[in-house]
Amino acid sequence: MNNNETDNRLSSQYIDLLDERLGGKALSCSDQWFAPCSNLVKAGRGVFKEGHFVDTGQWMDGWESRRSYGRKRDLDYDWCVLRLGVPGRVVGVDVDTNHFRGNAPEAISVQAASVQGVVTEDTEWTEILSKSSTEAHSQNLFDVNSKRNWTHLRLCIYPDGGMARFRAYGIPAVDKGQFFLGEPMDLASARFGGRGLLCSDMFYSAPSNLLMPTFGKNMGDGWETRRRRDQANDWAIVKLAGVGSIRKVVIDTAHFKGNFPDRFTLEAVNTDRKDLNAQDIPWQTVVSETPLYADQEHVFVSEINVPEDAQFTHVRLNIFPDGGVSRLRIFGYPDWETVNVL
Structure with missing residues (x-):
């Protein structure tokens, strides 16, 4: 084809x-x-x-x-x-x-x-x-x-x-033998199967860059939206490598110095629906609205608002109002039955 x-x-x-x-x-x-x-x-x-x-x-x-x-x-x-x-x-x-x-x-x-x-x-x-x-x-x-x-x-x-x-x-495919018992996984990493599915805008670069295991090398190696002139905000939806919990979140704005988002929220859902941008998708807030800063890695553990045993399939990164993010990491414990393993 x-x-x-x-x-x-x-x-x-x-x-x-x-x-x-x-x-x-x-x-x-x-x-x-x-x-x-x-x-x-x-x-x-x-x-x-x-x-x-x-x-x-x-x-x-x-x-x-x-x-x-x-x-x-x-x-x-x-x-x-x-x-x-x-x-x-x-x-x-x-x-x-x-x-x-x-x-x-x-x-x-x-x-x-x-x-x-x-x-x-x-x-x-x-x-x-x-x-x-x-x-x-x-x-x-x-x-x-x-x-x-x-x-x-x-x-x-x-x-x-x-x-x-x-x-x-x-x-x-993930080699399960490379993980010790109880080791968390970066469920958003492209290395393990995390995928950027949808976004509001990718004028400068695509959200799939957010999931690369390496550090971003420049502003082009991240997700960046155009400048908004309305009252809305930008967002990106990521499918996790498998069903899993969320225990730690990393938002890295490396290289974004004059165009990083002012703030963000992170939401998650456990669903097999394909229409993930529908209004009735039951997103849960993982990290409440929080400021972001230029060119630095932001780590969130105590700020996570969902139960430790809650299971999710997707996350939605909301940035306000617009801008660029280099990397998104979602650390948690996978249900190995839902991961493509070797």
Whole structure:
């Protein structure tokens, strides 16, 4: 499937398991003569610098192999092996050929593997997307019907060529063995499956940035809304990694010095409804209206207003009236039956 509807559904409902901030990495490829495969997991859709030539030709912001004729190959395609930033179940991929107009591949396929350690010549690959046609200078989006959790992907391009970026959207899988008994989890973290679902505004940046496990690197690496000229406020709804309690909240306004929100509230709900912005959703106040300050981490424990054993599926961060937040952390104890585990 190749349309904006699929793009919106994948990017808004799922995590890019190849996100460089989560640890996604291109490990090796059959050929990267014109442009290195490491570019595939970088942020954005890639840029084009017209007339900027290097020793190999036009500089390209992506991965590009040589033309297949004139070189020896054992296969009729080029390939790139990538390690997911977090293991997980892949539900869709985006093969973005942005700016690759006369040098895009004709088709692609995707294989997957679940590996403990490193990929070797003996690694067993399973095809999760059969050979599919692609278009130049486009986001080529495909649904993936795979029920297993994977650690690595192998992208195959036919017969050769290049692309700007590769995204693998899905649901992260948590290694329960990495948690000791009674250890809390950051239920909002994208590393464990937290997802930004809805927001009032993301003029400057998306709420999904709030959930990255790393510290924000600049103002662009957070959630920022435009300036409001009415009496309303901005908000963002986050689906937690699983059903869980809320025992500690962290709001980080790092880098937001002249545009941080004046104050905030945090609400939570336990529901399986999809219309989370409906007026009758029974949100409960977790942290009452509280001032925020520029460029600092705010930690709330005693301020939490819900019972220790209360269970929630979603939180809503309300900021007044507008502005930017770098990170949101929600620490609590998960119901492991509701978490995608390895």
